[in-house]
Amino acid sequence: MIHFWLLALRNLQRNLKRNVATGSAIAFGFAGILMLGAYVHRVQRYLETHTIFAAHTGHIAVFARGGFENFNYKPKEHSFSKCQQEVIEGILSADKNIEFFERQLWGSGLIGNGCLSLPFFARGLEPKVDERLTTQAQVREWLPDYKPFLKGRGLWHYPADLAPLALSRRLARGLGKVAVHDELSPGSVAIVDCAANDARASFARDANVQLLGERWEVALGAADGEVVAHYTTGFDESDNSALMAPLSVLQNLYETDAVGRYSLWLKDASTRQVTLSRLQESFSQAGIEADFLPWDDFQLSPYYAGTVQFLFAMASFIAVVMTVVVVFSVLNSTTMTILERSEEIGTYRALGFRRRIVRHLFVQESVWLSMISLAVGAVIGVVAIAFVNRAGIIYHPPGISDGMRLRLVLHPLYAISMAISLLLLTMFATWLATFGRLREEPAKLLGGITR
Amino acid sequence: MKISKMLGYSLTAFVLWSSESLRPEAEAVAETEVEATKPSAAELLQASDRARGAAASTQGLIWNADIETIEAGSKNQVTYEIRARGNDAIAKVLAPARQKGEVMLFNDRTLWFVKPGLKKPVSISPRPRLMGQAANGDIASTQYVRDYEGKILGEDVINGTASWRLELQARAKNVTYDKIRYWIGKGTRLGVKAEFLTVSGEVFKIAEFKYLNNITIGGKKFPFVSEMVIRDASDNSNVTTIHYKEPKETENPPSLFNVNNLLR
Numbered sequence: 119m120i121h122f123w124l125l126a127l128r129n130l131q132r133n134l135k136r137n138v139a140t141g142s143a144i145a146f147g148f149a150g151i152l153m154l155g156a157y158v159h160r161v162q163r164y165l166e167t168h169t170i171f172a173a174h175t176g177h178i179a180v181f182a183r184g185g186f187e188n189f190n191y192k193p194k195e196h197s198f199s200k201c202q203q204e205v206i207e208g209i210l211s212a213d214k215n216i217e218f219f220e221r222q223l224w225g226s227g228l229i230g231n232g233c234l235s236l237p238f239f240a241r242g243l244e245p246k247v248d249e250r251l252t253t254q255a256q257v258r259e260w261l262p263d264y265k266p267f268l269k270g271r272g273l274w275h276y277p278a279d280l281a282p283l284a285l286s287r288r289l290a291r292g293l294g295k296v297a298v299h300d301e302l303s304p305g306s307v308a309i310v311d312c313a314a315n316d317a318r319a320s321f322a323r324d325a326n327v328q329l330l331g332e333r334w335e336v337a338l339g340a341a342d343g344e345v346v347a348h349y350t351t352g353f354d355e356s357d358n359s360a361l362m363a364p365l366s367v368l369q370n371l372y373e374t375d376a377v378g379r380y381s382l383w384l385k386d387a388s389t390r391q392v393t394l395s396r397l398q399e400s401f402s403q404a405g406i407e408a409d410f411l412p413w414d415d416f417q418l419s420p421y422y423a424g425t426v427q428f429l430f431a432m433a434s435f436i437a438v439v440m441t442v443v444v445v446f447s448v449l450n451s452t453t454m455t456i457l458e459r460s461e462e463i464g465t466y467r468a469l470g471f472r473r474r475i476v477r478h479l480f481v482q483e484s485v486w487l488s489m490i491s492l493a494v495g496a497v498i499g500v501v502a503i504a505f506v507n508r509a510g511i512i513y514h515p516p517g518i519s520d521g522m523r524l525r526l527v528l529h530p531l532y533a534i535s536m537a538i539s540l541l542l543l544t545m546f547a548t549w550l551a552t553f554g555r556l557r558e559e560p561a562k563l564l565g566g567i568t569r
Numbered sequence: 570m571k572i573s574k575m576l577g578y579s580l581t582a583f584v585l586w587s588s589e590s591l592r593p594e595a596e597a598v599a600e601t602e603v604e605a606t607k608p609s610a611a612e613l614l615q616a617s618d619r620a621r622g623a624a625a626s627t628q629g630l631i632w633n634a635d636i637e638t639i640e641a642g643s644k645n646q647v648t649y650e651i652r653a654r655g656n657d658a659i660a661k662v663l664a665p666a667r668q669k670g671e672v673m674l675f676n677d678r679t680l681w682f683v684k685p686g687l688k689k690p691v692s693i694s695p696r697p698r699l700m701g702q703a704a705n706g707d708i709a710s711t712q713y714v715r716d717y718e719g720k721i722l723g724e725d726v727i728n729g730t731a732s733w734r735l736e737l738q739a740r741a742k743n744v745t746y747d748k749i750r751y752w753i754g755k756g757t758r759l760g761v762k763a764e765f766l767t768v769s770g771e772v773f774k775i776a777e778f779k780y781l782n783n784i785t786i787g788g789k790k791f792p793f794v795s796e797m798v799i800r801d802a803s804d805n806s807n808v809t810t811i812h813y814k815e816p817k818e819t820e821n822p823p824s825l826f827n828v829n830n831l832l833r
Contacts, residue, residue: 228691228693230689230690230691230692231689232689232690233692234692235691235692235693235694307688307689309689309829309832310689311829326688326689328687328688328689328690328691330682330691330693332697332698335645336638336645336647336700337645337647337668337671337699337700338671338682338693338699339684340682340684340687340691341687342686342687342688342689
């Protein structure tokens, strides 16, 4: 048996040029597939981490029944009351797979600088959880360059009574709040003459703003706020209206102690479904009506789900095209080789070698060629990936607040599975190429009648 | 005989001709007389605005407004003290206690919201709802003649009152409504009913008015609005009623309407 393998290896040298050409097709095709896979893997993990941690989605989001669809219209009816929160937090704290959770609230209104008011859409978060999220291992691994703010510091650095706010970039610019709290002298609040020519310049003299919103019960509510940071949502349509505030600030504005949702982060995300079922049962037993949405639900994370779906579809298409090219190269080269080696096949057959044995010999040659090419392809791929990663290219896909470094991360399992797939496909192509030729009579093969 | 007959025919023909030729002139005269009695839209709006707190006094007016809302079965009430002078008005919350001291200032068409403890005033739009069906711009004095271009479209009888039907088109973007269909009593020149329309012309709120109050301005007595009932056009059970109480002429100094003074 070993003799056949050695014979197959020796045979590779007989038509070196063609084998090198075929091997190059396999090697570069495999390198391309590896790079593509590394890109998709990295983007998918980046977006996953961004969605779960940076966007505060959690592994599981819990809404009051119907709250996901209706909270914006009827917040009072679709939120968790103070009493419900106590029960829910008891359940969540007791669950062994929940690492931590966050209460959230959101709403809209007007934000003013003393002269001008603009509409806002605010997310009320827990600053301590925000701080915790930035230090998570997954965030450090997949978002190593993650900077949540363009300017200023996180909300957790400031006391709650300051009512710290992080404003989206264009909202801050629209209000003339180009400087943040830390850049200004403490406690300064400039009263601006709105009719004055230099009114706009005066807006930047302090970081004080006013939030105005419709109270959940009745009439308008208003609260002071201090701009401590600027950030970008990554989306043009929300970059001129989004703001982040501590939960307590929004509760104060809307005069409520309710929360709109809970985001849950799990210790072991692979058992999410089991945890989700367990929580549903616990909530049901406690008489709390709630909707549970996993983080990758299309409604909850449309950007993640849509982007990843598109990326997979695109990458699969490219991978298929590359694979087909490789397979056809092998098929073509093997067919040519077999035609040229008809006398050799005829000799083998005349000496008493069965068709199967001869076919195996060709397949073994193909296996050698593929394995050597795949090894070379892996080296080319790894070097190319390292080169791309070192280039430090930054690009700005929508939805990513601080831009994304073009990094490719190869998943070993993916590389091995693709190598095995390509190997099997080249073996199949070789088998297919030899199939017709080996059916010929040895006499015909030796005489070169069908050549 | 023949001559007299001919004369007779000629006279008849002349009379008939002259009467035919005079008829359009006579009708034109009659129509001119009617036109002369028909007021202009601006006159009607000016008169109706006066009964809703608009610039009738050089000194100023004061009244209280209880805004009562019923929405989805729940009831809420807020009491405002409203002072108006010229194009300016200020509405201060008197009750409930947790809202006491909140102020809405109307400087011409610019609105400000101020709350005790707030470091700066907030510029707001008259359009968003203040509570229930009432928009921010509904609570103070009405300045339809300033804010809307009016056109008389016809006549209707509303709740037994013969009324002019007007269509009001907003003159500026920063007014409370884009379009209003407004009925003003022919005899009283008081607003009877209003339909508030979207840009596309659909009615989304309907208001009806009562005038049981009187106000004396410069020694002359005028009727003054006592109730405005605003209903959601798509859901009749959502109702906001503004009760106007104790309207009187008073001295409102111009400094009262300076936004910077509100924070001091």
